[in-house]
Amino acid sequence: MNIAVIGTGYVGLVAGSCFAESGNDVWCVDNDAAKVENLKNGIIPIYEPGLPEIVQRNIREERLTFTTDLEAAVKKSFVIFVAVGTPPQPNGAADLSAVFSVAAAIGRAMDRYKVIVVKSTVPVGTSEKIREILKKETTQPFDLMSNPEFLKQGAAVDDFMKPDRVVVGADDIRAAEILRDLYAPFVRTGSPVLIVDVRTAEMLKYAANAFLAARISFMNEIANLCERVGANVDMIRKGLASDSRIGPAFLFPGVGFGGSCFPKDIRALIDTGRQHQYEMKILEAAAAVNSEQASLFVDKIRKHFRGELSNKRIGVWGLAFKPRTNDMRDAPSVKIIEGLLAEGATVIAYDPEAMDEAKKIFDGRIQLVGSNYGCVEGADALLIVTEWQAFRNPNFERMKGMMRQPVIFDGRNIYDPIPLRQLGFTYYSVGR
Numbered sequence: 001m002n003i004a005v006i007g008t009g010y011v012g013l014v015a016g017s018c019f020a021e022s023g024n025d026v027w028c029v030d031n032d033a034a035k036v037e038n039l040k041n042g043i044i045p046i047y048e049p050g051l052p053e054i055v056q057r058n059i060r061e062e063r064l065t066f067t068t069d070l071e072a073a074v075k076k077s078f079v080i081f082v083a084v085g086t087p088p089q090p091n092g093a094a095d096l097s098a099v100f101s102v103a104a105a106i107g108r109a110m111d112r113y114k115v116i117v118v119k120s121t122v123p124v125g126t127s128e129k130i131r132e133i134l135k136k137e138t139t140q141p142f143d144l145m146s147n148p149e150f151l152k153q154g155a156a157v158d159d160f161m162k163p164d165r166v167v168v169g170a171d172d173i174r175a176a177e178i179l180r181d182l183y184a185p186f187v188r189t190g191s192p193v194l195i196v197d198v199r200t201a202e203m204l205k206y207a208a209n210a211f212l213a214a215r216i217s218f219m220n221e222i223a224n225l226c227e228r229v230g231a232n233v234d235m236i237r238k239g240l241a242s243d244s245r246i247g248p249a250f251l252f253p254g255v256g257f258g259g260s261c262f263p264k265d266i267r268a269l270i271d272t273g274r275q276h277q278y279e280m281k282i283l284e285a286a287a288a289v290n291s292e293q294a295s296l297f298v299d300k301i302r303k304h305f306r307g308e309l310s311n312k313r314i315g316v317w318g319l320a321f322k323p324r325t326n327d328m329r330d331a332p333s334v335k336i337i338e339g340l341l342a343e344g345a346t347v348i349a350y351d352p353e354a355m356d357e358a359k360k361i362f363d364g365r366i367q368l369v370g371s372n373y374g375c376v377e378g379a380d381a382l383l384i385v386t387e388w389q390a391f392r393n394p395n396f397e398r399m400k401g402m403m404r405q406p407v408i409f410d411g412r413n414i415y416d417p418i419p420l421r422q423l424g425f426t427y428y429s430v431g432r
């Protein structure tokens, strides 16, 4: 099949290269000319395990082409995916301007029947607006479908290649069969392809993210209370996880969730509720718990140092919003570091992949060092903010010798408190 993917970010690049990997001819379109130029040379702008190999192989084998020419890509393609960003507006509603402008451009470029598929996360009813835009721009026939994406950054290629399910929102069952064929190579082990109406598909994506975000906020709230009553959230988590009605995923307390999806998608769903005179009470609470979680962590640090952070040197391990990505959009690290800087602390930070992103965000206001131990030298405290695998088993003896004060604030509960205290560390974590 000839496919165009418009928007070559975390979702579009993964989808486009995985479709190429399964034998299709794919044109990945982006309006960021520098990004396209790099991709043409096999330079990947994001860190995503397994992605460079697939991109480079499919460029080499001439199934994957990067371009800024949307019109040409649309003309060559039968199926066109829209995967541009839908960032939050100040009031929480999704900003759909990129989706709508791409829809208009697709309409103008259409020269025959096309299948247009919205992969961006968009509020319920958006596809109907896109249909109107397309109809204004073209008299050519088309089918419009919704195909929300469920990949997780950090495991995006695996998730795309082996999805738990594929959701196709279609008002025409024959059009849905086109997507079923396209996804057939990825669901050979029996994952379902759920064919639903377009509005249900749009809603399903938000429901999934909102549920996962609510689970994390629920556990953070339980952890916060554990701290106050002297219970251990680790054992509570294990007890909950072994209940077959609950299960183990997304029960880890910490410094709050971040990233480009959960925070924005909850806010957009709350906004959709508001537009339909319905208050999303659980999600309002999940968002409120989350926005406080990073500040509670900073409070803990402030309290330890009796409110005096101005002469303190604080090391930070982990800046990306989660491990195995370089993405710092809405990362808790940003809130925490801004909180420390506002108190006058000196921050020295390291992340295995997000250093370039951090440079852009902090612009010289923090020191970035080339190794995790570099943050520890002379530090009054070390914070664990992102649970990268490489941070799980460090040389604590060496660290203790390097630090001005052996204090660790573990925002991800990756260490066992007992041996750390035996080694002489003052150790804080979340809910333990």
Ligand SMILES: NC(=O)c1ccc[n+]([C@@H]2O[C@H](COP(=O)([O-])OP(=O)(O)OC[C@H]3O[C@@H](n4cnc5c(N)ncnc54)[C@H](O)[C@@H]3O)[C@@H](O)[C@H]2O)c1
Binding pocket: 006, 007, 008, 009, 010, 011, 012, 029, 030, 031, 032, 035, 083, 084, 085, 086, 098, 101, 102, 119, 120, 121, 122, 149, 150, 151, 152, 153, 260, 261
């Ligand atoms: N990141 C995730 O894990 C994830 C998972 C599932 C769904 N989603 C959803 O997928 C969508 C894309 O997310 P993302 O993280 O890939 O975003 P992103 O910001 O990484 O990528 C968007 C890309 O679109 C390009 N773009 C913007 N306007 C354009 C235009 N007019 N023409 C051509 N290209 C244009 C940008 O240059 C950018 O490269 C969002 O709606 C998001 O909510 C994201």
